Amino acid sequence: MSTSAPALAEPEAAIPADAPDAPSRHAAVRRTFAVISHPDAGKSTLTEALALHTGAVTRAGHVKGKAGRAGVVSDWQEMEQQRGISISSAVLQLDHHGHVLNLVDTPGHADFSEDTYRVLAAVDCAIMLVDAARGMERQTRKLFDVCKHRGLPVLTVINKWDRPGREALELMDEVAQVTGMTPTPLTWPVGVAGDFRGVVDRRTGGYTRYTRTPGGATIAEQEHLSPEQALEREGETWTTAVEEAELLAVENGDHDEEGFLAGRTTPVLFAAAVLNFGVDHLLETLLEHAPAPGPRPDVAGAPRALDTGFSGQVFKIQSGTDRAHRDRVALVRVCSGHFERGTPLTVARTGRTLTTKHAQHLQGASRTSIEESWPGDVVGLVGAAGIEVGDTLHARGAVEYPPIPSFAPEHFVVARPADLSRSKQFHKGIAELDAEGVVQVLRSDLRGEQAPVLAAVGPLQLEVASHRMAGDFSCPIRTEPLSYSVARRTTREHVQALTQQRGTEVLERRDGDLLAVFTDVWRMNGVVRELPGVVLEPLVADT
Numbered sequence: 306m307s308t309s310a311p312a313l314a315e316p317e318a319a320i321p322a323d324a325p326d327a328p329s330r331h332a333a334v335r336r337t338f339a340v341i342s343h344p345d346a347g348k349s350t351l352t353e354a355l356a357l358h359t360g361a362v363t364r365a366g367h368v369k370g371k372a373g374r375a376g377v378v379s380d381w382q383e384m385e386q387q388r389g390i391s392i393s394s395a396v397l398q399l400d401h402h403g404h405v406l407n408l409v410d411t412p413g414h415a416d417f418s419e420d421t422y423r424v425l426a427a428v429d430c431a432i433m434l435v436d437a438a439r440g441m442e443r444q445t446r447k448l449f450d451v452c453k454h455r456g457l458p459v460l461t462v463i464n465k466w467d468r469p470g471r472e473a474l475e476l477m478d479e480v481a482q483v484t485g486m487t488p489t490p491l492t493w494p495v496g497v498a499g500d501f502r503g504v505v506d507r508r509t510g511g512y513t514r515y516t517r518t519p520g521g522a523t524i525a526e527q528e529h530l531s532p533e534q535a536l537e538r539e540g541e542t543w544t545t546a547v548e549e550a551e552l553l554a555v556e557n558g559d560h561d562e563e564g565f566l567a568g569r570t571t572p573v574l575f576a577a578a579v580l581n582f583g584v585d586h587l588l589e590t591l592l593e594h595a596p597a598p599g600p601r602p603d604v605a606g607a608p609r610a611l612d613t614g615f616s617g618q619v620f621k622i623q624s625g626t627d628r629a630h631r632d633r634v635a636l637v638r639v640c641s642g643h644f645e646r647g648t649p650l651t652v653a654r655t656g657r658t659l660t661t662k663h664a665q666h667l668q669g670a671s672r673t674s675i676e677e678s679w680p681g682d683v684v685g686l687v688g689a690a691g692i693e694v695g696d697t698l699h700a701r702g703a704v705e706y707p708p709i710p711s712f713a714p715e716h717f718v719v720a721r722p723a724d725l726s727r728s729k730q731f732h733k734g735i736a737e738l739d740a741e742g743v744v745q746v747l748r749s750d751l752r753g754e755q756a757p758v759l760a761a762v763g764p765l766q767l768e769v770a771s772h773r774m775a776g777d778f779s780c781p782i783r784t785e786p787l788s789y790s791v792a793r794r795t796t797r798e799h800v801q802a803l804t805q806q807r808g809t810e811v812l813e814r815r816d817g818d819l820l821a822v823f824t825d826v827w828r829m830n831g832v833v834r835e836l837p838g839v840v841l842e843p844l845v846a847d848t
């Protein structure tokens with residue numbers, strides 16, 4: 306009897322790595338990343354500064370508003386409208402020194418949702434943006450937790466150094482404590498927070514001195530000085546910066562590429578995005594140290610070569626982005642091969658074929674057709690029906706990537722059809738929203754099929770669910786909020802004991818996970834005291 310050899314990718318799909326258009330060549334010059342931060346840390350400002358420094362825009366912000374900056378540019382679409390520039394609402398593609406930077410937006414503020422976390426499945430690296438005065442805030446911690454879970458390398462940028470804030474060494478301690486990573490600053494600030502003069506480049510020992518431009522709308526002037534010139538110019542302030550930087554070397558604070566890629570260390574840069582200080586160093590660091598797209602492991606853990614047939618993973622589905630068309634766009638991260646518009650693709654989960662005639666770069670209001678893409682890029686497939694978040698799409702050479710996990714929900718409502726005679730539409734709609742990942746649908750025998758619990762990371766997800774039920778499934782729903790805010794994974798043998806506890810319930814998710822939900826952490830701790838040995842595992846992004 307012969308044992309069957311593991312299935313090989315179809316041989317005709319392999320592309321020689323030295324071919325002029327080999328996908329691995331295009332991948333090597335790509336960097337795909339996201340910025341993770343708490344609202345107001347300066348993500349939009351930094352995005353704009355990156356666009357300015359790479360020549361995508363010529364002037365940053367400062368159009369109106371008394372604080373100067375475009376009444377706070379809160380999202381890219383708004384930026385487009387204000388400046389008539391083409392910046393995508395989902396992905397910003399920037400060219401820099403022969404490289405292609407794909408900055409994938411992590412929606413924040415009011416629209417913070419599970420999508421924000423899912424975006425991290427589409428990138429190879431994250432920039433953790435920290436406000437110098439506020440340190441590691443809640444949303445940053447949660448997003449970091451997702452990065453850690455995915456094994457993403459994280460670069461840290463301490464922003465707003467032009468404003469009074471904490472001491473740099475104290476911030477390094479906080480980053481280390483909260484993330485468990487060793488901070489390895491590449492630059493070190495000259496001048497305390499609030500008196501930002503420039504940075505020491507810790508590799509060369511040289512000094513980059515910044516000069517403010519009016520309103521910070523254009524690239525800041527920089528002087529590059531030797532340590533001797535720096536001492537002459539800044540005196541004691543320079544000496545202090547150098548001494549602190551030397552202290553870091555003693556504490557294992559020097560850059561370690563392997564440690565960074567493995568998530569054990571985090572390179573740190575200091576910046577003032579609003580003044581365009583430190584942005585050059587960030588771009589240099591992305592090109593030099595951030596990982597290029599590499600072969601992605603499939604469900605079985607086998608890496609899919611870059612130089613083979615196209616494959617990609619859907620990480621987000623946007624509905625109703627184009628008000629004129631009310632359409633549905635699936636955002637696909639290219640993982641291997643060459644994407645060419647028009648090539649039919651297979652949906653790995655269903656085996657169904659999909660046409661890609663309407664592939665687009667989501668370049669804002671006027672979307673442009675995308676003809677081709679390479680590993681690390683993001684493609685928007687318009688009107689793609691029968692696709693769910695997490696789906697793998699492939700051309701020749703079948704592959705399936707691991708699903709994108711569900712995250713810790715914090716908002717819970719019971720949903721019922723407003724009109725009880727529409728229960729068929731109700732079930733169909735709820736199942737569809739669950740499959741698309743709009744909300745997590747939780748069930749229990751106690752509550753029954755007619756009253757599932759809808760759970761979400763952000764409240765907007767629940768609003769979207771109600772809206773879609775009424776609009777797409779003609780079944781308006783009534784929702785009743787539940788007072789839970791904490792969920793933990795448990796096991797079947799604990800269900801009975803847990804459900805007997807006050808303010809506690811156990812619900813089952815579509816992926817089979819049993820979630821014990823509690824009104825708050827104090828209640829949960831009380832239950833743990835009552836039931837020693839009960840299994841309550843934290844879910845991803847539950848910090």
Ligand code: GDP
Pocket residue numbers: 342343344345346347348349350351372374377378379464465466467468576577578579580
């Ligand atoms: P987001 O919510 O993270 O996108 O933050 P924004 O980019 O909208 O910035 C929030 C506020 O912080 C705005 O008023 C910005 O002008 C301000 N801001 C951003 N970066 C800096 C900085 O480096 N220094 C100072 N002083 N203010 C900044």
